[in-house]
Amino acid sequence: MSSTADRFRPVLAVLLGVATFTACSNITENETKLSNYGAVTITGKNASAGRATATINAVFFQGLAATAPNSALQQGDQCAYALIDSATGGATGSLKVGESLALSFAGSSVAMPFSTAFSRYEPAAGALLSYAAGDAATLTVPGVAGAFPAATISVKLAEPIRPGVLVIPAAGLPLDVTWNATNDPTAAIILSVRYGTTPTSTVQNEQIYCALKDDGAFQVPASGLAAFLASPSALRSATLIRWRTQEARPDSSTLLHIVSTVDTIVRFP
DSSP states (O other): OOOHHHHBOOSOOTTSSTTOOOTTTTOOTTOOSOEEEEEEEEEEEEOSTTEEEEEEEEEEEEESSOOOOOGGGOOSOEEEEEEOOOOOOOOOOOOOOOSEEEEEETTEEEEEEEETTTTEEOOSTTOOEEEETTOEEEEEEOOBTTTBOOEEEEEEOOOOOOBOOOOOOOTTSOEEEEBOOOOOTTEEEEEEEEEOSSTTOOSOOEEEEEEEESSSEEEEOGGGOHHHHHSOGGGOEEEEEEEEEEEEOSSTTEEEEEEEEEEEEEEOO
């Protein structure tokens, strides 16, 4: 078992921004040949009757060397302190790979036309994908000759996530977090425990950010909970995110990546 020091490191969380990657990710300066990238993001929320609803968008761009997050690489449990970024905004692309993409799932399909506002592909305003555990989605990219090859990619959609009861621990005890595990090595969990950093804080401004295996249980070490316990109770919350990725390489210079996430927010009693 990893030590507390190994599992809770007060450093910048390298996993922030897990949902996608950008053209400037891990750029290697001596690379000169541009590659094609496609990033497809399916962002889900728990819904009733064990289902989830999700929004979808896809962006395409060229870049030097980029790495994409891989949920299957989450082999251990690690946590770090991180500030809370309140900025909002959508992903923006720079390549057009056809007039419209097609996303199929659970016997249905949805068109994702090109939006000039953000140079990205997304369904009509307000359209949501509704799915159940076990469903998968397949995206078809028509491609443009000389710009981006035709491609398809599939991912098993992140199952709805149901947290167990969260109880604020006494000083010196860990915070026990449980959820409905998949025990699927292609899925992983993000846990964000949020709070105000002082007893007089008025907003959530820090988090304990953990990257976890999807095995259903984790203890946030007691040594990392001082600021959380000192926070005003109204500012304490936890978010659990299940995520799963897949990638395809339609040719040697193209990477198409898809990520499905589903999350739920829990308030402490």
